[in-house]
Amino acid sequence: MPLPTAYSPNYYSLDDILATQERTPCKFLINVPKMGNLNPSTIEKDLPAGTALELPMWLVLEMSTGRQPIVLPELPKIYKEAYREILEADACAVDLHKFNLYFYELGSYAKRFDRKGDVHQTLLHTFRTRFRQLMDLADNSISDPSVQQRLDTLERRLFKDGYNARTKLNAWLVESGATIEAANMVINHKKRKRLNMEDLMK
């Protein structure tokens, strides 16, 4: 099975390019001559220090590193405290697709601007918490197709792979007429008890 294409992004990775398009707020630390047209609210030729602008992530990444940083980056708003709290509370209920199409990809870049490492923890926590949901979804996607809309691109790719594998397995289980299936009674009455493994594993 092919690995996801944005597995480890390279120069030509489309997902990476799209993810780093996102506007990132930042503040200029030094005067930049002749770049006034970056700021649409002024007609001056030069960009004075202290100007706050929103620039694409790829540009901010380059300008904020090095021996003499030109800009001081800030976190995009979806990684700020308020949004992080929402994700901490219940990551499963969140519509990640609305947060950002490339929530995890962008987050991996944005966390460089966060010295305390909270963004890093939030990303991991979000992914881990939502994984169960993702797995269940891949196994029975028919039950609620609207949930699919709430995945970010990375999750969607995992979902697709998982879903395809599951479809093949189901096809294998029913093919050749030798269906191995639960007794009709069990299906009709929904009597199969769910094993409560969470309790057992503790």
Add this chain to the structure above:
Amino acid sequence: MNPDEVEFLGEKQFITIIPTFNSNTIHLITGDVGPFRASLPIRVPLWMAINLKQQQKCKIQQPDWMEIEALETIKENEKLSRTFTKMPSEHYMIEAKLLLGFASDDIPRADEIRTIIKDIWDIRMSKIRSSVDVLVKNAGSYAALDHLTIMEINTIRPILPHALDQIYRIKASPR
């Protein structure tokens, strides 16, 4: 891996048949099979057994574990155990599917066997799913998968390895 590929692997399993024809030894790359003497039991690979059965040249002998009583015991053990129990055959699901599909007339109470095997499969599936969830949630980095058959491991592919890889990516990206 495709389930059909797993099935292919499982078809190498040996199984006892009672041929209804005479034949000399057949030389195959994986080893010799035969000689066949009518009504003398002989061990052959599963794929050959199915093939002969389809030509009605043999009767398939039910594997020992594929008896209702044996399966009931396995099912009870599986229910009580918190880990996976050892299955009687490395490819029990494949053997069951092929034998019940193509040779159900050689196996008494085939329908009941079918149901029990499905029950065992379902119990193990739900165990896999909950333990995968525990693994990911508790940030485990390894897991022991004793006694899982290939077909079962295959059910959590590719979603689990890919998810773990993505977690690794998030962890490894520079801060």
